[in-house]
Amino acid sequence: MTKTNAGNFFEDFKVGQVLTHATPRTLNEGDRALYQALFGSRFSLQSSDEVARAAGFAQSPVDDLLAFHVVFGKTVPDISLNAVANLGYADCRFHKPVFPGDTLSTISKVIGLKENSDGATGVVYVRSTGRNQKAEIVLDYVRWVMVRKRDKASAAPVTDVPKLPAAVDAGSLFVPAGTDFRSFDIAASGSPHLWDDYEVGEKIDHVDGITIEEAEHMMATRLYQNTAKVHFNQFTEGQGRFGRRLIYGGHVISLARALSFNGLANAVLVSAINGGRHVAPCFAGDTIFAWSKVVEKAPLAGRSDIGALRVCTIATKNLPCTDFPGALEKGYADGVVLDLDYWVLMPRG
Template identity: 85%
Template sequence: MSKTSPGNFFEDFRVGQVLTHATPRTLNEGDRALYQALFGSRFSLQSSDEVARAAGYARSPIDDFLAFHVVFGKTVPDVSLNAVANLGYADCRFLKPVFPGDTLSTVSKVIGLKENSDGATGVVYVRSIGRNQHGDIVLEYVRWVMVRKREKASPAPETDVPTLPKAVDAAYLEAPVGTDFSKFDLVASGSAHLWDDYAVGEKIDHVDGVTIEEAEHMMATRLYQNTAKVHFNQFAEGQGRFGRRLIYGGHVISLARSLSFNGLGNAQLVTAINGGRHVAPCFAGDTVFAWSEVVDKAEVKGRADLGALRLRTIATKNLACGEFPGALEKGYADGVILDLDYWVLMPRR
């Protein structure tokens, strides 16, 4: 019997199946520093212990998307090692801050399956829950991923597609307990614009662009212990559809979030992901740009110091966003690579 694992193929999954993932991951200051070096995020809460303490934290929390990617990375060997592509996200909530020294682990449950018409692949839907060393849920989310079949002729699992909410209701958004943003340092944050200053329908061009280097995306994906073959194995991918390795979609998410600082500098916390779609593949050498639209605003239960903005952030490759590409309600313009719908928390007046 082989002592190695080829990963799960589509026909190996069953609705209701529970997957307990290896390996628990303790995050430290080195992880934070490397994440900062890779993406250049400038949000002050995750950059400064002093800013965080003034807001009621014991110290600066780990970037929300770093925690997300680590929780996600645990799932890859069991869910998406044989993936063709990660397709989307829904019903994601960030429930508890993560700090250096916290250990994260992940459990997933298969909630849906659908074979594709080509008979060679299928879509697997999973709900993943990330916990810290105390058993507290720090975040949970649903994602769906296209996975290869082991054999095209193999019988497929019965189709069962879950019904997912279009958005996380603002009533369920969680603000960190024990914090107070009423006197948040706007000089330190680099932005004078608070929740009250944004209007529904407003569009913000984040202006800057970042070119993805091969070494950076591979280092980032290793940071999350994400072992998906499509990101690492040029020998195999060179013979595949694109002839080269794909950039992990989460890499684009983190770049878009970092770029959004220019225009959303006080969007200090990501609190939910309503939905997300990796519209097109991205490769090393592509330059990523981003713009955001304010889709909705909401008050946060029990908090007068924070408000919630629902944002739709579009990332493009090799296409500056000054003209806001395409009529998105009629389809995506060429060059759009990410469409992310999410809630952030921002100090208010």
């Protein structure tokens, strides 16, 4: 009997199956520093203990997406080690901020299955829940991933595709307890534009571009302990359909979030991800640009100091966003690689 893990294939999953993922991960200041070095994120709340304390935190929280990637990374050996591609996200809520010293672990439940028409792959839907050392939920989300079959001749499961909300309801967003953003320092954040200054329908070109380096991507995926073969093994991927390793989709999400600072510098917290789609693959050497559209504004019950913005961020590769190439009637413009719909929290004026 083999002692090594070959990963689960499509026929190994059953609806209702619960997977407890290995290797709890304690985050520390080194993780925060490395994350900022990899992506260049400049949001003041995650950069400065003093800014965080002024808002009611004991210290600066780690970047929300760093927590997301670590929780996600735990799931890879059990869910997507044999993935062809991660297809999308939905119904993701950030329940509690994560701080250096917190230990994150993840459990997933299979909530849907659908074999593809080629008979060689299928789509697995899971809800993954990340908790801290106190067993408190820090975030949960649904994702669906295309996974290879072990045997193309194996019988297909009954198709069971979960119904997912189009968006997280603004009334269910979590605002960290004990916080107060009435004295938020806009000089420290680098932008005077607060929640009240944004309009629904407004488009923001984030202007800057970041080129993906192979070494940085490898370091990032190792940081998250994401062991998906498509990101690590050039020997096998060199014989695959692209001839090279794929960039982890979450890497592009973090780059887009970092780029969004120029125009959304006061979007201090990511509160929810309504939906996300990796439209096209990325490779080392591609340069990522991004633009955003304000889709919705929502005041928060009992809070006059902070509000929620629903933002759709489109990331492109090797295509500056001057003309805002977005979703088309029958697809996406060439060069679009990410379509991310999410809620951010922003101090009010």
